[in-house]
Amino acid sequence: KKQYRIAVIPGDGIGKEVMPEGLRVLEAAAKKHGVAVHFDHFDFSSWDYYEKHGQMMPDDWKEKIGKHDAIYFRAVGWPAKIPDHVSLWGSLIKFRREFDQYVNLRPVRLMPGVPSPLANRKPGDIDFWVVRENTEGEYSSVGGRMFPDTDREFVTQQTVMTRTGVDRILKFAFELAQSRPKKHLTSATKSNGISITMPYWDERVEAMAKKFPGVKWDKYHIDILTANFVLHPDWFDVVVGSNLFGDILSDLGPACTGTIGIAPSGNINPEGDFPSVFEPVHGSAPDIAGQGIANPIGMIWSGAMMFEHLGEKEAGKSIFDAIERTLAERTLRTKDLGGNADTTACGKAVAEMVE
Numbered sequence: 001k002k003q004y005r006i007a008v009i010p011g012d013g014i015g016k017e018v019m020p021e022g023l024r025v026l027e028a029a030a031k032k033h034g035v036a037v038h039f040d041h042f043d044f045s046s047w048d049y050y051e052k053h054g055q056m057m058p059d060d061w062k063e064k065i066g067k068h069d070a071i072y073f074r075a076v077g078w079p080a081k082i083p084d085h086v087s088l089w090g091s092l093i094k095f096r097r098e099f100d101q102y103v104n105l106r107p108v109r110l111m112p113g114v115p116s117p118l119a120n121r122k123p124g125d126i127d128f129w130v131v132r133e134n135t136e137g138e139y140s141s142v143g144g145r146m147f148p149d150t151d152r153e154f155v156t157q158q159t160v161m162t163r164t165g166v167d168r169i170l171k172f173a174f175e176l177a178q179s180r181p182k183k184h185l186t187s188a189t190k191s192n193g194i195s196i197t198m199p200y201w202d203e204r205v206e207a208m209a210k211k212f213p214g215v216k217w218d219k220y221h222i223d224i225l226t227a228n229f230v231l232h233p234d235w236f237d238v239v240v241g242s243n244l245f246g247d248i249l250s251d252l253g254p255a256c257t258g259t260i261g262i263a264p265s266g267n268i269n270p271e272g273d274f275p276s277v278f279e280p281v282h283g284s285a286p287d288i289a290g291q292g293i294a295n296p297i298g299m300i301w302s303g304a305m306m307f308e309h310l311g312e313k314e315a316g317k318s319i320f321d322a323i324e325r326t327l328a329e330r331t332l333r334t335k336d337l338g339g340n341a342d343t344t345a346c347g348k349a350v351a352e353m354v355e
């Protein structure tokens with residue numbers, strides 16, 4: 001029987017608080033379902049590591065974690081100490097690009113009993129996936145700063161869309177849509193204003209749609225799309241977007257389901273040539289770090305996605321079910337969801353439900 005090797009990287013801020021809860025629940029599910037997992041812990045990809053070593057990760061980081069079956073990861077970023085673009089381009093964005101994790105898969109789901117900030121919404125009304133392009137687009141290193149500190153100073157940063165890059169994320173999204181009961185795909189665009197890359201994106205969507213005649217599809221400009229997330233979240237099933245649009249939509253979606261603290265994600269290399277990274281959508285939350293009140297559900301749900309990705313469907317499902325049952329009880333929820341449980345109490349509750 002296979003033993004999975006998971007690289008564990010807790011990062012900064014509340015990452016260090018939610019990670020133990022994620023591991024607690026993974027261990028409970030592994031025990032219950034007879035899944036053999038081994039966790040290797042790494043301290044890099046954090047401000048502490050940077051302070052000691054002057055870089056975010058060791059030079060041989062790829063050898064250290066590149067052979068693992070998956071990476072269980074949490075927030076990087078401590079803006080009071082180090083500029084965000086330095087810490088993120090030195091860690092998370094490196095993982096995504098170097099491990100070719102071109103799919104960023106982010107579910108959005110209103111859970112039973114959890115109040116939505118949107119009026120009169122019930123579970124089932126909000127249940128969709130954001131499929132975010134994760135290796136190119138607006139997140140590019142093409143550009144620069146010229147004539148610094150003069151009146152002629154200017155900066156540019158190019159959006160890069162490759163045919164391979166656009167087509168592979170669209171194919172993934174259409175396949176996902178095809179596998180779901182509603183078989184509906186929505187594309188996020190802005191081809192009215194961004195006049196070269198976005199019309200290209202639309203063109204590739206249209207071409208890909210021809211290969212999936214069973215999938216109904218539509219597109220919205222990103223401005224009205226964000227409005228429709230709030231006004232009509234029930235319209236959506238699979239929403240595909242470029243790197244930046246997907247980033248924005250995947251905070252807005254979960255906010256409509258009560259809190260970004262429950263939102264999970266998978267940075268996936270579908271071919272399996274490299275390990276995939278599973279992490280919550282939220283960041284290191286310096287404003288609440290150290291208080292023990294962070295919601296651990298995003299971390300725990302990311303663990304469920306990781307087990308599913310590894311093929312351990314039963315173990316993944318039992319974690320997901322335990323999350324649903326925990327969130328249904330107000331006293332087991334953290335403060336961001338109107339409860340009074342602390343991080344550990346919430347994590348323990350999920351682990352007990354799994355058992």
Ligand code: NAD
Pocket residue numbers: 014074075076077078079084088092260261262279280281282283284285286287288293294295296298336
């Ligand atoms: P953030 O997600 O850290 O926090 C935004 C707000 O949501 C804060 O008020 C925070 O308290 C709250 N929040 C976030 N997670 C929560 C949780 N689990 N439970 C309860 N409340 C929660 O976003 P930010 O403030 O924009 O970024 C802070 C730092 O995190 C920055 O350095 C940023 O670059 C970094 N960041 C990292 C990642 C990542 O590693 N994947 C993702 C997003 C942001």
Ligand code: IPM
Pocket residue numbers: 077088247281283
């Ligand atoms: C996310 C985060 C990252 C992103 C940041 C921290 C670089 O916001 O994972 O959504 O923009 O991709």
Ligand code: MN
Pocket residue numbers: 247248251281
């Ligand atoms: Mn984000």
